[in-house]
């Protein structure tokens with residue numbers, strides 16, 4: 001049994017999630033940033049790809065004291081588990097995420113991770129290394145549920161990771177902040193990463209919520225139970 005999988009992204013009006021150079025692109029309002037915490041607080045874990053942790057220098061913490069207190073009141077850990085995924089195991093121990101104590105950090109990777117790096121990371125996080133060239137997503141998610149009690153998680157990027165979740169039909173909900181900005185750029189990534197192949201099949205969602213927030217619009221899509229044939 002796997003956790004419910006939500007994704008949370010900000011997107012420009014022309015459908016981009018980042019610049020061509022994959023540099024951090026803070027293009028939404030402070031109100032939207034506060035909402036990131038609210039969505040995090042709902043979930044048992046936050047999941048991000050190696051590219052996003054490296055580019056955005058994330059701590060993956062729940063910074064609001066109020067949200068942490070509310071979780072404790074509900075009998076939950078103060079902050080969601082922090083989960084980073086990388087096939088090649090290129091995890092840098094100097095990343096900001098390792099400098100912030102808070103919830104435990106879980107790395108999902110493969111035995112491609114160099115032995116020396118494994119020894120360096122071992123005191124900093126829980127390493128789950130699969131003996132395959134790529135992380136078997138269904139097995140990894142089932143492990144998060146069984147070993148860490150993760151019933152729902154929110155994926156905060158990036159596009160490459162979201163594409164793989166979509167390709168394996170593992171997405172239950174998408175939270176999208178539509179920002180009144182245009183980036184242009186045929187090479188800029190979209191929700192499903194850099195321009196590339198079509199997904200094996202289209203995934204269909206229904207609009208569950210639409211809420212204007214200043215000049216932005218918050219959209220929440222839920223997976224349709226019955227998918228149309230591609």
Ligand SMILES: NC(=O)c1ccc[n+]([C@@H]2O[C@H](COP(=O)([O-])OP(=O)(O)OC[C@H]3O[C@@H](n4cnc5c(N)ncnc54)[C@H](OP(=O)(O)O)[C@@H]3O)[C@@H](O)[C@H]2O)c1
Pocket residue numbers: 008009010011016017018019021022023024025048049050051052053055056085086087088089090134135137156157158159160161162164165189193194
């Ligand atoms: N607008 C937004 O809401 C938003 C959200 C998040 C990120 N971003 C932007 O997106 C950019 C990063 O993009 P990205 O596509 O490189 O990010 P990413 O998906 O976070 O990182 C890609 C890397 O993550 C690992 N990975 C992805 N899917 C995997 C899977 N199924 N199994 C195992 N490992 C997997 C791989 O690491 P290895 O190569 O180590 O194997 C892959 O190279 C940044 O500029 C960031 O600012 C924007």
